[in-house]
Amino acid sequence: MRNDRSNVIVDLTFKFAISIVKYCEELESKKKFVIAKQLLKSGTSIGANIREAQNAESKNDFIHKFKIAAKECDETIYWLAICKEIDSYPFDDNLTEQIEVISKVMSKILATSKNGSKIPKPLSN
Numbered sequence: 101m102r103n104d105r106s107n108v109i110v111d112l113t114f115k116f117a118i119s120i121v122k123y124c125e126e127l128e129s130k131k132k133f134v135i136a137k138q139l140l141k142s143g144t145s146i147g148a149n150i151r152e153a154q155n156a157e158s159k160n161d162f163i164h165k166f167k168i169a170a171k172e173c174d175e176t177i178y179w180l181a182i183c184k185e186i187d188s189y190p191f192d193d194n195l196t197e198q199i200e201v202i203s204k205v206m207s208k209i210l211a212t213s214k215n216g217s218k219i220p221k222p223l224s225n
Contacts, residue, residue, distance in 0.1 A: 109205050110154065113147030113169075116198045120144060120176075126190055127183075135179060135189070142175040146202065163213050166206060173203050 120143030127136035149169035156162035177199055183189045184196070 107154070109150055109202070109209060110147070112198070112202050112205060113150045116195075116202055117144045117147045119192075119195060119198060123190075123192065123195060130188075130190065132189060135183060139176065139179040139183070142172045142179060145169070145172040146176065150206075159213065163210065166210050166213065170203075170206055170210065173199065173206060177203070 120139060124136040124140040124143075127133075127139070146169050149165050149172060153162050153165035153169070156165060177196075180195055180199065184191050184193075
């Protein structure tokens with residue numbers, strides 16, 4: 101069951117989702133609609149799946165939801181890499197830095213979850 105304690109990965113992914121929404125609005129203002137739509141979906145889905153995992157019914161359910169979030173994270177990294185390489189696209193390296201931190205934290209949580217016997221307690225700030 102979800103509680104209202106501070107949770108590092110929930111906080112990181114929420115802040116990242118806000119950054120992605122703003123970036124996608126910038127892309128759309130430059131008529132980069134296709135990439136903006138893909139990036140908006142994958143970039144905001146990470147946090148949504150992490151939030152969903154906070155209410156997991158079992159350890160396996162928790163791991164499954166985190167794996168979905170990890171896939172969305174990887175897809176987001178892909179779309180950001182494309183944006184970074186195209187000169188006509190605006191880009192902010194802060195997005196790459198944020199997603200790299202998120203990816204590392206998620207990997208650690210997944211590894212701990214697979215090896216541990218319980219659903220990990222939320223990380224506090």
